[in-house]
Amino acid sequence: MADTILLIALVLAAGAVLLAVLRLLRGPTAADRAVALDVMTLVFVPGMVALAVFSGRKIYLDVALVYGVLSFLGVMSLARYFDRGI
Amino acid sequence: MWPRSFEQPDVRPDEERSLRPFICLSAGLLALWLTLTWSLDPQEVATGLVVSLVVASVARSAVHSVTGCPGSILRRVAWSLAYIPYLLRAIIAANIDVARRVVNPALPIRPGIVKVRTNLESPLGRLFLTSSITLTPGTLTVETSGRELYIHWIDVEADGIEEASERIVRGFERYLERIFG
Amino acid sequence: MVAWDVIGALVTLAGSVFLLLGAIGVARMPDLYNRMQAGTKATTLGNLLTLTGLGILMPSWLPKILLIAVFVLVTNPISSHALARAAHAAGIPLAKGSVKDALDHDREAR
Incomplete structure (x- = not known):
């Protein structure tokens, strides 16, 4: 029962990633692509946590946390770049 | 940063x-x-x-310019604890509202950037205010300048500064001005 | 404890529904700012719910999983604000149907 529900959740999350990829490809501006990447991050973080839960390896939680940190830094530096160049 | x-x-x-x-x-x-x-x-x-x-x-x-030890810690902690469920409820309500707009085939949005004014003095309080506004879907802080915030609103309901501030800012402010003084 | 598993899975499912709705918003909305409204932020609730659901499935890890959720909750508005601000300063326009742009108006007045 729980497994079936989680499988449906996985399919929905995959759909979300596909839609974000669509926006990533279509743009039209670099900032739009940054938004698409940000959405993908928000899907991948729980994805990594799910991986940790199902593989039983707690270390993957740290991977998810560091991924979140790096994505935040990435968006911040992109914003800075749009604002006034590197 | x-x-x-x-x-x-x-x-x-x-x-x-x-x-x-x-x-x-x-x-x-x-x-x-x-x-x-x-x-x-x-x-x-x-x-x-x-x-x-x-x-x-x-x-x-x-x-150090944005932090500082709170003075009467207990009172502030109590208001902070009350703020969490308030913020969560605002996020959930607004999420459902935006989700409803997104799945509607007609895409019913009236977007625009409005100007609002906050009464908060402390910089940390303003940081929490702009973050809370941005976290609630439907409103997004685009620019701040002193007391004035420029907010992208997905459905502009009120035009004037006073009305818009009433709708967007006051609810959060009630808690934040007690937390950050 | 089958019941807890099902509850956790249902919360995760609810979260992924919001993730999908947010992504639909990103694909459908007419301009950058509206995409941020639907996308980066409608997905924060999805993020919060999926993480909580997974935490319920693995209760001993709940504190750490909630810490990840809080981290996302704290950093996401800051990066969204920075991006929107930079985009507006760089002159990315609002969609055609937009009602007003008080910021643009004030900038010109200066």
């Missing part, structure tokens, strides 16, 4: 040399460390203590 708008222009010089912000920052970092490691092993605690002292001494000058 922060967007420019969050930086506070007037640095109080008497606090710059005081130890209080340094101690507060190290205590906060140590608390974060202990949550992350989730153990009270002496070695872990010692490492955390050293690392947080070093980080706090390096980062103090950058951070």
Whole structure:
């Protein structure tokens, strides 16, 4: 029962990633692509946590946390770049 | 690191040399460390203590303008605890509202950028206010300048500054002005 | 404890529904700012719910998983604000149907 529900959740999350990829490809501006990447991050973080839960390896939680940190830094530096160049 | 708008222009010089912000920052970092490691092993605690002292001494000058030890801690903690469910409820309600607009084939939005005014004095309070506004879908802080915030609103319901502030800002402000004074 | 598993899975499912709705918003909305409204932020609730659901499935890890959720909750508005601000300063326009732009108006007045 729980497994079936989680499988449906996985399919929905995959759909979300596909839609974000669509926006990533279509743009039209670099900032739009940054938004698409940000959405993908928000899907991948729980994805990594799910991986940790199902593989039983707690270390993957740290991977998810560091991924979140790096994505935040990435968006911040992109914003800075749009604002006034590197 | 922060967007420019969050930086506070007037640095109080008497606090710059005081130890209080340094101690507060190290205590906060140590608390974060202990949550992350989730153990009270002496070695872990010692490492955390050293690392947080070093980080706090390096980062103090950058951070101290927005932090500061709260005075009457208990009252503030109580209001902070009350703020969490309020914020969560606002996020959920707004999420459902935006989700409804997104799946509607007609895409019923009336977007625009409106100007609102906040009564909050403390920079940290303003940081929480702009973050809370941005976290609630439907409103997004685009620019701040002193008391004035420019907010992208997905469905502009009120045009004037007073009305828009009433709708967007006042609810959060009621809590934040008691937390940050 | 089959019941807890099902509850955790249902919370995760609810979260992924919001993730999908947010992504639909990103694909459908007419301009950058509206995409941020629907996308980066409608997905924060999805993020919060999926993480909580997974935490219920693995209760001993709940504190750490909630810490990840809080981290996302704290950093996401800051990066969204920075991005929107930079985009507006760089002159990315609002969609055609937009009602007003008080910021643009004030900038010109200066």
